[in-house]
Amino acid sequence: MVLTEKIFVAKGASKLIGATRLNRLKPGIFSMIGQLKEQVQASGIDVIDLSVGSPDMPPPVHVKKALIKAIEDDNNYGYTLTEGIPELKKAIAFWYKDNYGVTLDQDKEILSLMGSQDGLAHIYWALVNPQDVVLVPDPGYPIYYAGALLAGGDLYQMPLLEENNFLPVLSAIPKEICKKARLMFLNYPSNPLAATATKEFFREVISFAKQHEIIICHDFAYSELSYDGYKNVSFMETAGAKDVGVEFHSISKTFNLAGCRLGFIVGNRDVINALRLIKSNIDYGIFRPTQLAAVAALSGPAECVRQNALAYQNRRDALVNELASYNWYIQKPKASMFAWAKLPSSFSSSEDFARDLLMKTGVAVVPGTAFGDCGEGYVRIGLVQELAKIKEAGRRMGEFVASIG
Ligand SMILES: Cc1ncc(COP(=O)(O)O)c(C=O)c1O
8 A cells, every 4th residue: 555655646536657767758659559449340231350460360280289288287287487498489499590591599689579569568577777779760650759768768750761772871870879779679560561572681789789789670570471472581581680689570470369468579689688588577477378389389390381471462463453543652571560551642640631531431450640740741551450351451541542532
């Protein structure tokens, strides 16, 4: 009781005020879209939700079987090691070598996470001092901003523009910012941009990081979602990557296990050690059946991963073609589970567009500005519904655009 009063200061009868650091955060866009969706649904319009980044397809059967078997074993209900069980670390090392040709020391260069989000949020507590600058992509996945701000860091938003293939121009980052910068976040294939990186770009990043003593964090959550024979590039594959940084992974999108909450970080052992110290103070490891399901996923047949990507590729084609039939031409993404759609010139505000589209047609997408100022003029469309619904959403969006433009 005393503790509660110290932490929260009551204002009026019922309002509680939290710590001042909360002032650095913005309310999440998804709760706002959620409220609007409810209103639209209540008015009788059938909503097609392409706003969330949560996979709609089931996990592979062999992974579910491993999970069920592990759940039935009474020995699997205790705390586990923060590290990740040895079987999991071994499976991660095997998977990395097999997929990307990268050799990892399973004790020093791998740490399991409660979803990659856990690591993305806590890495700042391990590495960033108040007033250190964190270089973040704009547009970028929101935790990069929120995590840095909660740890007291200051943001420098690197504009990701179409004319630069949505890659940051490192030479444009001012010298005084480079001096104060501690960490850079990158994410390819990118959420929300669906953009991809090249080996040349990662080479440039590594020499920039060495020159300015900046740690690189690469979020590779969409590593296995790529189309038309294209294969995503791992930051870790680039010579020198382990000297300067780490890569984050997730089983959420690769194996449709988002609710299971398991990810991992690999790479530079000092960075991993720092995060390990934080995590050993704040959690007791991931539910053992979840870890065993991840072992089955990572060491099982790769065909299910290919089929999963193919399903997204078919959805992408359906969306792009449907919009094109209404003269709305958007870039065909090579990877990720999103399309980053440039609005027709008759629309100037992505928030107005997303709101009006939802209210009039029931299709929910995310305004580009939810991911940073450079997202203005775009919306993120998630390929997270079955093919027929994607086509229907494309038709409604096309008709909406045609009715205004
Ligand atoms: C770019 C990116 N990174 C990380 C995550 C978090 O994934 P998880 O915590 O489920 O591993 C997401 C989730 O949508 C994402 O889009």
